[in-house]
Amino acid sequence: MKTSTNPYNGKQLHIFNELDDSELSKKIEVAHQRFQIWKRTSFVERSRLMLKVAEELKTNTDTYAKTITQEMGKPISQARAEVEKCAWVCEYYAENAEEQLQDEIVETDAEKSYVSYEPLGVVLAVMPWNYPFWQVFRFAAPNLIAGNVGVLKHASNVMQSAEMIERLFNKAGFPKGCFQNLVIGSEKIPSVLENDNVRAVTLTGSKPAGAAVASKAGEHIKKTVLELGGSNALIVFADADMDTEVDTCVKARFQNTGQSCIAGKRLLVQEDIADDFKQRFIDKIKELKSGDPMDGDTYIGVLAREDLAEDVEKQVQDSINMGATLEIGGKRKGTYYEPTVLSEVTPEMPMFKEETFGPAIGITTFTSDEEAVELSNDSAFGLGVSLFTEDVQRAKRLAPLFDEGAVFVNELVKSDPRLPFGGIKTSGYGRELSGHGIKEFMNRKTLYFK
Template sequence: MLIQTINPANGKIVQTFEQYNSNQVNEIIDLTHEAFLSWRNVEFSIKKSFMKNAAAILRDQKNEFGKTLTLEMGKPISQAIAEVEKCALVCDYYAENAENILGEEVIATDASESFVRFDPLGIVLAVMPWNFPFWQVFRFAAPVLMAGNVCLLKHASNVPMSALAIEEIFSQAGFPQNVFRTLLIGSSEVEEVINHPKVKAATLTGSEPAGKKVAESCGKVLKKTVLELGGSDPFIVLEDADIDTAVKTAITARLINNGQSCIAAKRFIVVKKVYDEFEKKFVELMNKVKIGDPMNPETELGPIAREDLLSELEDQVKRSVQSGAKILCGGKRIAREGFYFEATILANVLPGTPAYEEEIFGPVATLIKAVDEEDAIRIANDSQFGLGSALWTSNIEKAKQLAAKIESGSVFINGMVKSDPRLPFGGIKNSGYGREISHYGIKEFVNIKTVWIK
C-alpha cells in the first residue's frame, strides 16, 4: 500500500514515503516500551511542562501546520489553522487538569483505608483517520501521555506529513525519546501491532468496517479498545425554532471540513409546519457557498480528500436519486482539476434510500419532512448510527426532555455539534463505544485499581 501525500486540490503527488517493515515496527515497539518504563514514573509537574510546550509550538507554528493539513486532505485553510489551535487547547486542558482528575479517590468502606488509584497501562496504539489529521491525534495523545502511557500512531496513509509532524512536535516539546512514535504502515499491518505483547490497548477513529476489524483483533487477545466510528447526525428543527439562525448554522454544520466529519449534520429533519420556509432558505444559502482552492482564505468548500472517496460520493447520490430522492441543488462532480463536488441538498429521501440509510461523507445534505415533533424524534432515531445530534427549538425545557429520547452520544440544543476537551465525546450503536476527552476520556486507558487496607 502506498503511503503518499496527494494534493486533492489538483490530484498531484506531493511526496511518497517508504513503508516500515516488520523489523522496523518491532524495533519501534521495543523502544516505546522501554520509554514507558521510565515515563510512567515521571512527575505530573514535568509532564505538564512538556505538554504546555507542545501547546506553545502548535500556536507558534499554526499557519505552517495548517498548510500541511490543507495540502494533504484539502480542508479550507482557515479551518485547518483553527484545528491546530484546538489541538493546543486540548494540550492545555490535560496539562492543567490531569493530575487532579487522576488523583487517588478515597472511598469509605469496612477497611481502615480504601481508595482507587489510576495507573498507566503501557503502549496504546491509535489508528487515526485523515479528516482531522491533527485534532484526532492530539485528543488521543494528550490524555494518554499525561496518564503515564506511551503512544504509537498508525495514521491514515494519505496524511503521512501530518503524522511525522506530530511526532516531531512532541520531540521538540521535550518529551523523552520514543514516548510518541509514528508507524508508517498500511492497514493490513495493524493486526500484527495489536498482537504484540507489549502493546496493551488500541483506539480507532474511522469507518465502521475498520472499527470492527480492530475490535475483532483486540478481542482475540483481550485488549481494551475505544472506537469512534461513523455518524449520520440528525439536525432536528421544530416549529418554534429560530429558522434563520438554524439555516445559517445548518450550512456550516453540513459543510464543515468539506462535509467530511463524523459529527457533521447529515440528516436535516424539519417538521412540516416550517419545512417549506427552511427548505427555501437552506437552498438559497447553499447555492451561495464559495467553492475553490482550499489555500484561499475566502474558500468555504474545498475538495474531497481522495478521488476514490469522490467516486463513492457520486455513487451514493446517483443511487439515492434512482431510489426517488430529488436534487434541490448541486448533485454532481465539478469539472475542474482536483476532487471537487458541488454543495448538494437532497429532498424526498425515504427509508431504504442510500442517503437515508448510509453515512454520506461529503457536502451532501439530506432534507427530510417530519409530521410533528414526535415523528421528528422517531426519524432521528431511525438510524444505525448514534454519534451526535442537534435540536432546534425555543422551548428549552422541552428540549431537555427530548434530549433524553434521542439516541446519540451528544445532543446540542440550538447549536452545532462539536467536540470540546472539557466534555466527553463518543457514540452508541454503530458509531462505536467508549469516550474520548474530558475526565471520562483520560480514564479509558488506565488501570482503575482498588487499594484496600485492613
C-alpha cells in the same frame, strides 16, 4: 511505500518508506522501554512538556495548517482552526489531568480504601485523514499526560502530518519513544496488536475497520475504544429561531467539506416550516465559496480522494432514482463535489440510511415530536443529534429518547476537551476527551487497607 498527494491539483507531495517487521518491532520496544520511565515522571513535568507542545502549535499554526490543506484538501482557514484546537486540548489536559486522575476515596469497612488510576503502557492509535492533527491530539494529549506512551498508525494519505506531529512532540522535549509514528499499512495492524508490549488500541474510522481491530484486540484481551462515524440528524422544530439555525445547520453539514463524523447528515424539518427553511438553507449554501483550499476565502474545498467524491455522487444519484428531488448541486469534477441538497428524502434512501461523507444532505419532513424522534433513531449510528427549538422543556423531555452519545440543543454537535465524546450502536463505544476520556486507558486499581 506510502505516498501523499494533493487532492486539489493531483501533485505528489511526499513518499514514505514503510517499516519492515524488524524496524516495527524495534519501535514498539523503544516505546515499551520509555514507558517504564515515563510512567514515573511527575504531572508537573508532563504538563510542562505538553504546554510546550501547545506553544509550538500556536507559534507555527500556518506551517501545520498548510500541510493539512495540501494533504487532504481542507480549506486553509479551517485547517488553522484545527491546529488551534489541538493547542487547546494540550492546554486543557496540562491544567486538569492531575486533578482528574487523583485517587478516588471510597468509604468502606476498611481503615482506608480508594481507587488509583495508573497508566497501561503502549497504546496504539489508528487514526483517519479527515482531521489529521485533531484526531491524533485528542488521543495523544490525555494519554501522554496520564503516563501512557503512544504509537500512531495514521491514514496513508496524511503521512506527512503524522511525521510532523512526531517531530513536534520531540521538539517540545518529550523523551524519545513517548510518541512515535509508524509508517505502515493496515495489513500490519494485527502484528502490532499481537505484540505483548502494546496494551490497548483506539481507532477512529469505518465500521469494518473498527470491527477488524476490535476483533484482533479481543483475541489478545486488549482494551479498545472505537469511534466509527455517524449520521447525525439536525432536527428543526417549527418554533426554532430560523435565521440563526439556518446558519448553524449549514455549518454543521458543510464545514470540512462535509467530511466529519459528527457533521449533520440528515436534515429533519417540521412540515409547517419546511418550504421556508429549505429556501433559506439553499440561499445560504449558494453563498459558500468553492475553490482552491489554500485561498483563505474558500469554504468548500475538495474531498480527500476521488473515490470518496464518487461515493457521494452515487449516494445522491441513487436517492434521486428512488424519488428524491435535487434542489441544488449534484455535479462532480474529480475530487470536487458541489454542495448538494435533496428534498423528499425517505428513510429507505441512501442519503438517509447511509453515512454521507461529503457536501451533500437530504431533507426529510416530520409532523410531530414523536415522529422526529422516530426518524432520528431510524439509523444504525448513534453519535449525536442536534435539536433546534425555543422550547427548552421540549428539548429536556425529548433528549432521553434519542439513541445517541450526545444531544446538542440549538447548536451543532462538536467535540470539546471539557466534555466526553463518543457514540453508541455502530458509532462505537468508549469515550474520548474530558475526565472520562483520560481514564479509558488507565488501570483503575483498588487499594484496601484493613
